[in-house]
Amino acid sequence: MQFTKEYFIQEFKKRLNEGYAVDIKQASNFELYQTLASIVRSGYNNAWHQNIKNNARExxxxxxxxxxxxxxxxLLQSNLLNMGWYDTVISGLKDLDIDFYEVTEIEKxxxxxxxxxxxxxxxxxxxxxxxxxxxxxxxxxxxxxxxxxxxxxxxxxxxxxxxxxxxxxxxxxxxxxxxxxxxxxxxxxxxxxxxxxxxxxxxxxxxxxxxxxxxxxxxxxxxxxxxxxxxxxxxxxxxxxxxxxxxxxxxxxxxxxxxxxxxxxxxxxxxxxxxxxxxxxxxxxxxxxxxxxxxxxxxxxxxxxxxxxxxxxxxxxxxxxxxxxxxxxxxxxxxxxxxxxxxxYTNHTLMAEAMEKWPIHYIQELQPRIYQIICEIERRYVESLEKRGQAELIPSTRIIADNQIRMVSLAIIGSHSVNGVAKLHTELMKSQVLNDFYRLFPERFNNKTNGITERRWLQIANRELSKVLDKTIGKTWRYAADDLEMLLKYQDDEKVLKEINHAKYQNKVRLAEHVKKSNGLKISPDAIFDVQIKRLHEYKRQLLNLLRIIKLYQDLKENPNLDIQPRVFIFGAKAAPGYHEAKVIIKCINEVGNLINNDQTIQDKLKVVFIEDYSVSLAELIIPAADVSEQISTATKEASGTSNMKLMLNGALTVATLDGANIEIKDQVGDDNIFIFGLTKDEVTAHNQTQDYCAWDYYNNIPVIKRVLDALIDGSIPNIQVEGRHVFDLLTRFNDQFFVLADFEGYLAIQEQVDQAYRKPLAWAKMSLINIAKGGHFSADKTVQRYAKEIWHIKPVVEKDEAKYDSYQV
Structure with a gap:
């Protein structure tokens, strides 16, 4: 049976009645969602079964x-999009007076x-x-x-x-x-x-x-x-x-x-x-x-x-x-x-504390046979290095040391391929963190820069921008992400630039409505939406962002008429339950937000929003509305990042250190369409090697830094007496491990450039357009195809357009 709107409506009514003994007007959104999901499952089950059979048979x-x-x-919207049923289902539900997007909210x-x-x-x-x-x-x-x-x-x-x-x-x-x-x-x-x-x-x-x-x-x-x-x-x-x-x-x-x-x-x-x-x-x-x-x-x-x-x-x-x-x-x-x-094996981190090590007795207690095998792998590996005259590399590369089992060593020794997830990350793996392994197994090391699913982050999450793209460059970009580059022909087209700005504004209105509902806070879509959404970790430096917010607030308190672009700072982040420092930073962000959001004297020029329980579905709401993408990790610490790719694809302009995939984003969009600041990898490496960094020098010699840090401990910010002191100590007594103070003035300067750039809407839209056009470079499809060809040696078994989900089988 061909999957048409008429057939969908008929099948939907039938299944709803069979499953819940109700008609559409009586049905709850949950019942509507479950009915719709059952139709979608039936639509791909046969292909699923056939794929499994074909792979086994062939x-x-x-x-x-x-x-x-x-x-x-x-998965509901993603499955509908991938099956080619998206528009048919939305239209059919509209005829039944059902709000599709309201139904999708039922899914967790x-x-x-x-x-x-x-x-x-x-x-x-x-x-x-x-x-x-x-x-x-x-x-x-x-x-x-x-x-x-x-x-x-x-x-x-x-x-x-x-x-x-x-x-x-x-x-x-x-x-x-x-x-x-x-x-x-x-x-x-x-x-x-x-x-x-x-x-x-x-x-x-x-x-x-x-x-x-x-x-x-x-x-x-x-x-x-x-x-x-x-x-x-x-x-x-x-x-x-x-x-x-x-x-x-x-x-x-x-x-x-x-x-x-x-x-x-x-x-x-x-x-x-x-x-x-x-x-x-x-x-x-x-x-x-x-x-x-x-x-x-x-x-x-x-x-x-x-x-x-x-x-x-x-x-x-x-x-x-x-x-x-x-x-x-x-x-x-x-x-x-x-x-x-x-x-x-894919390595995802260069941070020593994040590289798993397990006490020997944990493995022994869990599965003693596994421990025996690891010991034998270790014995044979050590013996092989001794025979090859490379005994000097044993201490740094062996699997068992200091009564612990090093999982990275086991991964590299037991795999034929070891890849990093951004060019800089792979370079640092080979030259620094895993250099001894690279000397032993150079043929195993390779780079596969991370990618994202443009279908979800544009076609589903950003319908407004997708309409502009369809109208401007046609629809081939929906199948081939590189075709987004056709947009570059329109970078000086005022009509297209205005349409991009309008799409962004509509997305900001949508996010503002959510913030009003969830946080009880009114934010203006005319302000810059400055977004930092990622796991809460010290190296990702939400703290650097927070210190700048405090500095702006201090400036506005001194001069409420200060000429700055109104800005809404949006955070989404979870801290690991046992990560005390990260949870302290969340408390400080929220209390600074409470202070700023309730201060009428600054004339709504600043707002701070912490959106709780950050998730993929919330990211789909936040990312299309972002004007500024904060990618401000300490250089050498972020392996790649993918929020940077999603945000640029949706037209946000990136404020970034030269870390992870930020470097490759800069290479794609050009120096004029990204805002770069901060210590480089060589500078960070030099500080770590010479141990010459002194946070107290920044505190004592740079008045703007002293003023901001003092606000953490002098009572200027209510309700953070303990947390403010803890952050102050992290940045001074414990010598600012992630170089927040070293990068602070550069961060202020680059953000001033952002402020000035935003005052020119068409110029800003042109920069945004260039980022969107180059977003296809970071397609996960392309990344996976490189894995398939160079590491896994698997080949496509289904070609595009070979089979569709256009027939419906119960």
Whole structure:
């Protein structure tokens, strides 16, 4: 049956009646949403099933992307867009007097991630399917995700994020694919059986890993890939071992929250157990599927590529070795060759404290056989370096040191490819942080700059701008992001520039309405919307932004008639529950906001908005409305960033340090269309090497800095007596680890340039247009295609336009 508006209306009415025994006028938005979701699922289920069958039948090599986070956001609009049903459904619902966008608000964000890492993983899943590439995600089905953030008296309060309390319309439970995972054995013995050494586990428990699959719909090409999320249950055979509520709750807690608090030993053990749980479940599932398809495990690398997204899934390496050695009875050398051919690793950080290390006894207690295998990998690696005359590199690159297991070392040694996520990041990996590994394995290192899903961030999130683009350059950009560059022909077209400004204004009105509703604060869309949305971390320097806000407020208190452009500062950020400094900064932002927002003497020239519980769906509201994109991390600290790409794509102008992908954005848009300031990587590196940086010199010798910092401790800002002192000490007594004070004057100067530029609307719109036109360079489709060609060696199995979702099958 052809999927027409008439057919959709008929099917919608029928399903609504069958599912809820109500007609449209009686139905709640939840019932309308569930009915719509069921129609969408039916529309792609056949393609999903066929893709799985075809890949198995034809022996297509597949990529498996292991990530502890996935952050897809809401899927209804994305699926409709990718299926080509978007306009048909909106029009059909309008005929039924149903507000489509009101219905979409019912859907909750899938709480499977925190920030950039999870959003990148979700973008790659979308890009794989949209490129027709056979790719699968492997992660955890968190019941509560990270947490629901509430701001109470200026403080972050963490509440359970009950995103599953009404079910998940997009998942399918696969009981037949469940696997068992053995943990906490007291010891492991190797006994000879049928000519093989077989491990025998003494004690311990078994956890049942049950998969929930989510179809990932490609953009109008008939390709539907699979995101597999694992939940933990107690096997029936093990019921007797979990007699108390406390024991049962420990299994439930395994998949309850993302990133358990690692400030406690119990929290760290739970985090490690999560990592092993989803790794073991995923690897077992892959091998079962591979064997069922009749393939020889000797040729595993011809059919399977396993990608380790950051260090959380690094136990993939010893777990695959365990299964090959213990279950499939391969010899060590053969198993190791298979493993290294299959595994590849993306590094996401250069910060030593973020590179995972686990105490030896944690691994021993969790899975002693895995520890034995890691020890053997280490022994053979050390021996190989000694034989090659490279013993001097052993201390810096070995896996086990100081009674800890270094996950980065294990990842690099056990993979055939190691990539960074921006040109600068990869350069620093090779030249500094991982230089000794680069000397050993130069052929493994490569760069794959991160990308974003333009379909979501323009076609869904910014319908106003999308209309301007369609009218100006046609619709091919919706299929090929590079075609956005055709917009450059109109950079001096006053009519187009005004239309871009008008689209931005409409988006600002929409965000202002949300802020009035959620924060009770009236903000003017005529002001500059200055946006910093990202995880709250000291290196991302929300604090630098805050100090400038305090400085502007002080200036306005001295002279209320000061000629500055009215500006609304918009923050969205969560702090990790155990990260005290980050939570202190949130409190300070909120109290400065309370002071400024309630001061009538400054004539509404400044407003500060902290939007609580930042999420993908909130980003879709904020990003199209942003005028200024704050990308102000300390140089060398941000691996890449992706909010910088989303914001530029939506026409925001970037204020940035030369860090991460900001450098590549500058290269694309040109020096005149971005605002660059701050210490360079060489300057930061020099300070760190010579230890010559003295924050007190800035405080004592630069009056504007002293004045701003004193405001934190002299009572000028109410309700931060403790927090203000803590921030003051971070920036002075503890010597300003992230060079906030060193960059402060440069930041003030560049923001003055922003202020002046905004006074010329058409010139500003031209800069905005150039950023939009160059946004296609950062398409996740292009990034994933590079991974596919250069690392995973997988090929498209579905070409664009080969199959559509234009026929409806129940």
């Amino acid at each position: 022996g297509n090599k597949q990529a498996y992307y292991f990530s502890i986070e996935f952050l897809p956001g809401r 964000d899938m709480a499977l991630g925190n920030g950039g890492l999870g959003r990148l993983a979700a973008a790659f899943m979308d890009a794989l399917a949209s490129s027709g590439l056979p790719g699968n995600g492997n992660g955890i089905r968190y019941k509560y995700g990270l947490f629901k953030q509430k701001i109470v008296d200026g403080y972050q309060v963490e509440l359970p994020n009950e995103w599953l309390n009404q079910g998940n319309s997009w998942e399918v439970r696969r009981d037949s694919k469940a696997v068992d995972i053995h943990i906490n054995a007291t010891e492991v013995s190797l006994l000879e059986k049928d000519g093989h050494l077989v491990p025998v586990y003494h004690g311990g428990k078994v956890i049942r890993a049950v998969p929930y699959d989510v179809g990932v719909v490609g953009f109008q090409n008939g390709c539907v890939n699979n995101l597999r999320l694992w939940d933990a249950e107690i096997p029936e055979s093990e019921e007797v071992n979990y007699r108390t509520l406390d024991e049962r709750r420990k299994i439930e807690d395994l998949t309850s929250i993302l990133y358990p608090d690692d400030s406690t030993s119990e929290g760290r053990r739970l985090r490690l157990l999560q990592e092993y749980f989803f790794v073991s479940a995923g690897i077992q599932s892959i091998l079962k599927h591979h064997k069922k398809a009749g393939h020889n495990l000797n040729k595993l690398a011809d059919y399977v590529a396993i990608h380790i997204n950051d260090t959380h899934p690094v136990l993939c390496i010893p777990e695959l070795m365990r299964l090959l050695l213990d279950e499939e009875h391969y010899g060590w050398d053969e198993a190791w060759e298979i493993t290294t051919q299959v595994m590849s």
